[in-house]
Amino acid sequence: MTALVIAEHDNASIKPATLNTVTAASQISLFADGQVHLLVMGHGAQQAAEAATHIAGIAKVIHADGQALAHGLAENMAAQVLALALSGGYSHILFAATASGKNVAPRVAALLDVAQISDITRVDAQDTFERPIYAGNAMATVQSLDATKVITVRTTGFDATAASGGSALVEMAGATPDTGKTRFVSSEIAKNDRPELTAAKIIVSGGRALGSSEKFAEVMTPLADKLGAALGASRAAVDAGYAPNDWQVGQTGKIVAPQLYVAVGISGAIQHLAGMKDSKVIVAINKDADAPIFGVADYGLEADLFTAVPELAAAL
Incomplete structure (x- = not known):
């Protein structure tokens, strides 16, 4: 059993939400003595991929570099994840429950024809998870029998794993071509000197x-x-x-x-x-x-x- 975590990054460093997601993936892997791999997608994100190798608990960092992945378009990222899911035999694919993760994960689940497991806050077994319902007023325990489990992780439910201490190797993966379904036009980035x-x-x-x-x-x-x-x-x-x-x-x-x-x-x-x-x-x-x-x-x-x-x- 191998779990694949989809990393969020700014091309230079790995974003904190990914570290919480790695913790969830590590807990899943303990139930089946498996491994955790990390996928870094982007264009010119070599520095982020190198930073990812130091994350504790990661056995392998997969780096997909391509122009189609430069701006994080959900359709292109989903195609890249799907290609790895089909070729790598991953049992679990985990995203942070952020705007980006919640944009890509449903597309991957639909393409794999499986039910997404959303916003988990606890791992009970490799196929059983806790997640909030009714705006957090109740907690549901859900079990998935799908061969591949597509999961989004509520980052507040898991402590962040250490960003240092790991020694994973980077493996390059072929970037999937542009799907042509969307195109990047421009972005307006709000500058903020305060903490994220x-x-x-x-x-x-x-x-x-x-x-x-x-x-x-x-x-x-x-x-x-x-x-x-x-x-x-x-x-x-x-x-x-x-x-x-x-x-x-x-x-x-x-x-x-x-x-x-x-x-x-x-x-x-x-x-x-x-x-x-x-x-x-x-x-x-x-x-x-x-x-x-x-x-x-x-x-x-x-x-x-x-x-x-x-x-x-x-x-x-």
Whole structure:
């Protein structure tokens, strides 16, 4: 039994979500004394492939380099994974449950004619997994009898494996040709000096109660600066235009589990809680004593955020 992990990278380094996915794959391999291989797809990603060889628990790094893989187009990446799945005899193919992973994994599952196993948080056996349902309010144990199991991994459910200590070798794989189904036109990259939201140890999130994008920046930025935190937002705040889309935390946004999560003016809708309730310490600031966020908070402050947050920032 050999598991294949699909790496996410920026051509120079492996992204943290991949390390959590490797942990899940390693747990699966323990049930059948198998191996874990890592696939690095891209164009000019030799540095990332070299970095991948040092990840603990990886037996082999497979590097597919081709122009069609340069921009991470889901159709081309799925074709590359499919080619390896058919030739390599992999029993499990694992993706991080990120925007990229959730874009490619269903295509691979469909092409293999198997049912995808989504968002696993625990490995019970090589064919049995735990995953959240009903926005995390219940946990389901699912078993798959498919010959090849296509899995997405909720990264907050697994500790990251060590990025050093491994000694895998790199094996080159022939890149599949462009499928011609999509083409890359352009990209607009939002520059952010703050930590990446899904990897941040401290997150400060704001909700609709902030009232405007100007107030969001005025109130939240000083606190985030003092804490060295990433900025997040509820879906309501994002929909209202107070914060950019990639700051959204929740069931339809990013799933996070930082050491400290500060929720400011967030009521605590079930969809938001699904994205942050695994945080180690949760602090809630809200003037509504009945806000659901207080039900999951370790520390709660019933106060006007426009007074409390500046005072907190000034005291830090």
